[in-house]
Amino acid sequence: xxxxxxxxxxxxxxxxxxxxxxxxxxxxxxxxxxxxxxxxxxxxxxxxxxxxxxxxxxxxxxxxxxxxxxxxxxxxxxxxxxxxxxxxxxxxxxxxxxxxxxxxxxxxxxxxxxxxxxxxxxxxxxxxxxxxxxxxxxxxxxxxxxxxxxxxxxxxx
Numbered sequence: 710x711x712x713x714x715x716x717x718x719x720x721x722x723x724x725x726x727x728x729x730x731x732x733x734x735x736x737x738x739x740x741x742x743x744x745x746x747x748x749x750x751x752x753x754x755x756x757x758x759x760x761x762x763x764x765x766x767x768x769x770x771x772x773x774x775x776x777x778x779x780x781x782x783x784x785x786x787x788x789x790x791x792x793x794x795x796x797x798x799x800x801x802x803x804x805x806x807x808x809x810x811x812x813x814x815x816x817x818x819x820x821x822x823x824x825x826x827x828x829x830x831x832x833x834x835x836x837x838x839x840x841x842x843x844x845x846x847x848x849x850x851x852x853x854x855x856x857x858x859x860x861x862x863x864x865x866x
Contacts, residue, residue, distance in 0.1 A: 732837030741798035
């Protein structure tokens with residue numbers, strides 16, 4: 710029997726669309742996440758949402774809060790809670806750097822995406838500063854101008 714080829718649709722990625730709109734992203738970190746078995750199965754099925762999630766540092770550990778992972782539909786009574794806090798696994802030096810940036814003020818730790826790296830679930834978190842309303846409008850204007858330019862280039866060809 711031959712080896713099975715990898716199906717790209719099987720390996721899902723959950724993105725936080727609000728992060729780029731609401732924050733200036735400065736520095737990114739890749740973190741592991743401590744999950745239960747039913748949570749991994751639910752994420753693999755694409756039943757996770759991190760648009761309202763945030764991370765915080767408590768007692769030298771980083772915790773992912775408000776991330777919603779649906780209970781596994783074929784799970785038993787020992788299924789997980791959908792919005793429980795989950796521990797992020799980072800190096801001590803990375804945790805220290807994040808804690809110093811958050812203590813300085815004006816920054817937040819936002820999850821950008823939740824994805825599989827081989828068989829492990831990883832979370833990409835980033836330090837970000839909040840955007841004001843006029844910053845968001847400027848981004849929209851730039852995006853519209855870029856779209857118009859691309860349209861004219863395609864029309865000329």
